[in-house]
Amino acid sequence: MREVTKDKIAVKIEPNHPITRDMIGFDVILDGEKISKINSNLGFSHKGIEKAGQDRYIGQYLPAIEKIDYFAPFFYSHAFLSALERLSEIELPLYAQYVRVLTMELNRITSHLSNLGRFMDVLNCRSAAFHFFNMQNEILNIFEKISGGRISCNYYVFGGVKNNICREILTEILNFTSKFKEKFKILQGFTKENPVFLDRTRNKGIIDTQNALEYSITGVNLRASGLNLDFRKEKPYLLYDKLEFHAPTVFEGDCYSRFALRLDEIKISVELVKQCLDWLLSNCEEKCNLEIKLSDICPKAGAAVSFTEGPRGLIMCHVVSDGGKKLKRVKWRTPSFYSIQILEKALIGLNLADFAVIFDSLDINSSEADR
Amino acid sequence: MTNAASTGFQTFSSLGDTIQSWISGYNIPEWLTITIFLGLYFGLAVILAIIIVYVLAYTERCITNVFAPYNAVDEDESKKHKILMPLAHFIKLFLKEGFRPQNCQNALFFVSPIIMFSLILCAFCLIPFGSSVIFLNQNFSGLFFMVFFLMALAIRFLAAYAGGGKFSFIILMQEIQENIALSIPMLLCLLGVSIMAGSLNINDIILAQAASYGIFGWFFVTELIAAGIFFVCVLIFFDKTQLYNLNAPVDTVFGYKSEYSGVKLAIFEFCEYLMLFVISLFFVCLFFGGYLSPFGAYILPEFLIFLEQIFWLLIKTFLVFLIIIAIRIATPKLSSARLLEISYRILIPLSLINLNISILIQYFSGVR
């Protein structure tokens, strides 16, 4: 209370604060109860991933990538490996493509569920939070049976996947998708039909399309403002040009539309999972063991870029190599880095109580922003 | 008893009378009898409070298991009853370091938990547990109860101020607004009920609900609006904190308890449960007949009637407590601005309407 200047209070939201529960610091200047200026301090979870890409062999680098964003490890593995595979002009076998799509869509479901569950905890509604977390837990158990790890699995390999998924695990995933419809009604009841939820999130943090494009925002945040941009359809990778799906758009651009859009995307991911399961259940005896020693992977000289649609936005991976065993330069473009910039703009004039709402609706992960 | 009357209290109960006569038979000066009497009362009340809070904490744990089950744990383990869990929680808090921040106000910091606890005990002693087991039977005991309760809530402000941090300051402003906005409807409801009953004495309010047809003579039938308003106010007052939440209320780190740790924090959490219990006792006394049985007559013989009265009172408060906790877990939290809007635009006008209706009813059915 010693730094009150006229009517404004300067408050520091240090990292690991209960408001954000992430490793970002903010310097906030409050005017009464409203925020008048906000600056962010990044760098608390900077790991030097890009430098590590130059010092490690490629096989050693793969587990490190999965720690960039601990909720979406499959997406980052795929982004890196698809750039390398394009560079070396390798085509993936069909089985590996189906498995990659399956696991990536399951990962998208877990990421969206954890974001919504965390938000219900912010609102102090514990039973809703546990419904979301229990559903996420079933999928994490499935990941454990596939690869041995719940959150960071190290399952993708240069040229395919490590081992195949046996029939029992596929039937478990099928059970999950068949029970999904009733559980989804409960989840909708907690969010879309809950008047307190609507009251807390409607008409707050509105971002219009022009602003979003200038700040380079992609993914759910952009689709909630009205522009239908999905990089699975713009630059189709793996099998997305053959599978049928349709990502919806909403036109309001406030916090409620972002949360509602994430709920709808879970439904679409489940349909994609069902389509992959149809093919996999009939061809699940294929072998896909690749015998490449981890330290011998040696891509050709050149450079390549890969585009992946992650749960929070667009993930780009630039890879430059000179033909040796270590890469010359790896550059990651992560979506949370740009969401923080628009957070600073969208928060002016709102209370501290709305800070947590908007922060969670933009789906910011500090570990991803800092790399 | 002239000793007690000279200090201004009127002890009316058979229990208090017997204890006092027993003590004063030893030829001790007046002030000593009073202090021993009060000391015995507070000692007994502390023990009772510990038992009550233990039971309440355990029930909250069981209910969270029903509404918010965490399926990651083995099913066999999660079904084992964790009856010693509240004990573990409080022991853990006692063993932590009692950290004192630099900018705190020293005297208030050390004293505010104790003041809160003693105010709640003062409120606790005004409630009749039976027609002959009242500790203090004053003419305006309903109003005194609300005064003690609201003062105990106001100690939250002192605690937030004593913390001395910037977040505590922001919390202070918010909480003052909310407390004022929510206590006005409660007082108006109390007035409405007292007009129907004819006095502000809690015992008289309970006796005014005694009729031969039992449950339909209670005040929740004729004063449904007031009961609803009171219940909503109680829910909102205690919506913010739960004992076993993994993540604290978010926008203001931990509320008014942000700067406390160790024993002081344990006392604050203890007092939260106790306040909830005490206000639900009051709620039951006002609207649900207190210690009256719903059948209109008692089963046990006359010399054991106080047992049955205590039984009915505790059962009713326990049910009210269960409902409050169940609603608390399953519903999200309102933002502060919306809360103020609800109270000033909906609750206060409704309670005034209720007051007018009860005045008109009493006027046209003869003056009491």
Added chain:
Amino acid sequence: MCRRKRLEYRAFWGEIIMELEAIQAFKMLNNLKNKGFITLLSLMAEDLSPIETDISGGENFRLTYTLYNPVLKEFKEIQTIVNAEMRSVSTLFKSAKYDEMEIYDLFGIKFKNHPKLDRIFLDKNFVGHPLRNNYKMPETQTKKGY
């Protein structure tokens, strides 16, 4: 005197890549923004000098701008080779503010007319620019606590 190998840059998924000098690159970016390429998806920097030199003279860094046009749904890439300074594009593309701070932090390239060029990831008292090729890890690095 070491020879520098220019790496082959492959077009991936049909993007158009242009390699320009610094001043022309800025004008081209301005033009493209007026034509509708309003999104700067990413800004990448690379160190082209060979690994074991002490002197940094001559042209060293390559910057790559990736632009996107949401109406026509087109991508474009522009590359420039700079020495140690470049004109900032944060007036044209708002998302470039943090990108350029990051490149200054890790590579040491300074951007003119940037609103606030500071270190963003590393500590404010850090010495050196880690992603340069001639950066050597010191044995101890002290960091000021809070």
